[in-house]
Amino acid sequence: MHELIIGGAAATLTTLSFIPQVIRLYRTKDSRSISMTTFLVFGLGVSLWLAYGIIIRDIVIILANAVTIVLTAMIVVMKVLYR
């Protein structure tokens, strides 16, 4: 049972961790030190995690990665907007 608590905490933290980055980009309108390649490749990887979650029908993997895709997309869009 306690692996579920640790896995759930891990998924929650890695997913929500990108919120401060989104807020910082939005507030400062500065994205210079962000690597576009990192967030494009990360977004592709997270999309594959979502596909994996759908295939194995794991709702935690599906939800965590769906939220992370949205946050990653916001970072990529702001990287384009705020050069």
Place this chain on the structure above:
Amino acid sequence: MHELIIGGAAATLTTLSFIPQVIRLYRTKDSRSISMTTFLVFGLGVSLWLAYGIIIRDIVIILANAVTIVLTAMIVVMKVLYR
């Protein structure tokens, strides 16, 4: 079987995605738009993923997260060094 290929590709991409960010920080010595909170919380989350991998004895989760911890730590250290 094909969920293993998708899961493996997902783990590889999300892990290696941070290499360009590490290189960019090292080259430019500029970390201004990086959120420290994001990478500290992300690092904590990835550490819990590693613990989860150890508990359920999954070598793919262990390896992917061990590499991600190293890359995340490099980003945090450069965030401190290059303000």
